[in-house]
Amino acid sequence: MVGVGMIFDETYRPFFEQVRRDGLYDRRFGLCEVELAAVASRTGQRAEAYRKSAGDRIGDFANYSGPEAVSQLLDQEVDFVCVATPDHRHFQSAMAALQAGKHVLIEKPSVLTLHQLDQLTQASEQHQKLCKVVYHKLLDPDHKKLRTLVVDGVLQHVNHGYCSLLEPKSIATGQFSEWITGRNPATYVAVHYIKLIDFTFGGKLQSVSCSGQRGLVGPANGSTWDSTQLRLIYRYADGRSAAFDIHTSWVTPDNFPGYVEQEVQFRFDNGVWNSHGRKRGVECTVEGLTPMQMKTTLNNHYNGTFQEPFGGRTQRGYGIEVLERFTREVAYVQLCQNPSSETDRL
Numbered sequence: 001m002v003g004v005g006m007i008f009d010e011t012y013r014p015f016f017e018q019v020r021r022d023g024l025y026d027r028r029f030g031l032c033e034v035e036l037a038a039v040a041s042r043t044g045q046r047a048e049a050y051r052k053s054a055g056d057r058i059g060d061f062a063n064y065s066g067p068e069a070v071s072q073l074l075d076q077e078v079d080f081v082c083v084a085t086p087d088h089r090h091f092q093s094a095m096a097a098l099q100a101g102k103h104v105l106i107e108k109p110s111v112l113t114l115h116q117l118d119q120l121t122q123a124s125e126q127h128q129k130l131c132k133v134v135y136h137k138l139l140d141p142d143h144k145k146l147r148t149l150v151v152d153g154v155l156q157h158v159n160h161g162y163c164s165l166l167e168p169k170s171i172a173t174g175q176f177s178e179w180i181t182g183r184n185p186a187t188y189v190a191v192h193y194i195k196l197i198d199f200t201f202g203g204k205l206q207s208v209s210c211s212g213q214r215g216l217v218g219p220a221n222g223s224t225w226d227s228t229q230l231r232l233i234y235r236y237a238d239g240r241s242a243a244f245d246i247h248t249s250w251v252t253p254d255n256f257p258g259y260v261e262q263e264v265q266f267r268f269d270n271g272v273w274n275s276h277g278r279k280r281g282v283e284c285t286v287e288g289l290t291p292m293q294m295k296t297t298l299n300n301h302y303n304g305t306f307q308e309p310f311g312g313r314t315q316r317g318y319g320i321e322v323l324e325r326f327t328r329e330v331a332y333v334q335l336c337q338n339p340s341s342e343t344d345r346l
């Protein structure tokens with residue numbers, strides 16, 4: 001694991017604990033034991049705190065920190081490497097891991113230039129290793145249903161759409177402040193919606209344009225953006241087109257009830273799809289707890305913790321499932337006993 005921050009805690013940690021407990025089974029390769037072998041981060045402090053608090057939920061893992069952490073991690077006998085560092089630091093670790101002959105899973109956005117993406121693609125082909133990106137929003141049950149209705153022809157021809165994700169100011173100026181200089185909320189989160197639109201509706205991207213505002217997280221004439229508005233135009237095989245606006249920001253007031261506010265609207269020839277983070281599920285208010293210690297609006301799909309009706313508690317959701325899916329793919333490539341070659345399985 002390269003990077004032990006917020007996303008590690010939200011999805012990778014529960015995944016590694018779950019898979020350590022249950023193993024990974026697939027009848028094509030049998031039972032595969034998966035252990036978190038090593039972690040690399042800047043200071044190693046969060047990993048150390050995690051080790052202390054986790055008890056036997058996780059096995060012993062090597063904890064590397066500092067500038068040599070990734071190469072030390074790659075010297076270990078690990079089968080795959082997950083990269084969850086800040087966005088502009090994905091490429092170096094992912095490339096080093098591929099060159100060391102490891103399968104790689106990278107948090108979105110994979111990298112920040114197409115040239116780097118080409119290099120990673122080439123390295124994964126050359127070293128015959130999987131290299132994949134986590135776009136967990138494709139596994140959102142709501143988005144899966146949207147795509148199902150499109151594939152089944154229930155919703156016909158998308159004409160235009162609007163997607164929005166707004167992060168609170170306290171995250172941008174607190175947790176993100178270490179890496180936010182020179183960055184913008186579009187490469188950070190609009191990528192989720194570009195992927196959703198591309199994957200769900202297909203077509204060919206015809207044009208991209210973008211506007212933005214500055215002055216809150218950085219100076220008004222600086223290189224750090226508060227908010228961005230992307231416009232994508234796609235053309236389809238029947239000669240028709242569609243336009244999509246994606247608005248993202250990380251300067252929403254901290255007391256805004258949406259917390260991380262998400263909205264998706266698509267308008268079709270024969271229908272409209274609207275989903276809204278604050279309206280899709282539950283709004284819950286607890287005196288003295290919401291909205292700061294506990295969120296008023298719950299996302300029960302991503303990595304929720306539940307008391308199961310059949311007893312016991314689980315932490316489950318699509319953020320965790322996508323990690324299991326990738327790990328299964330690595331195991332299928334490496335461990336499968338059937339007579340096909342590793343190249344065929346890749």
Ligand SMILES: NC(=O)c1ccc[n+]([C@@H]2O[C@H](COP(=O)([O-])OP(=O)(O)OC[C@H]3O[C@@H](n4cnc5c(N)ncnc54)[C@H](O)[C@@H]3O)[C@@H](O)[C@H]2O)c1
Nearest residue numbers: 003004005006007008040041042043084085086087107108
């Ligand atoms: N899939 C999602 O929905 C989702 C959600 C949030 C974040 N992310 C992505 O996950 C990644 C991590 O986000 P986060 O919020 O966990 O970040 P974070 O700032 O909380 O944690 C980053 C971690 O990377 C480590 N790190 C930084 N530079 C490093 C380096 N050069 N070598 C090794 N370790 C290094 C830090 O020590 C820290 O442990 C980002 O790319 C982000 O876009 C994805």
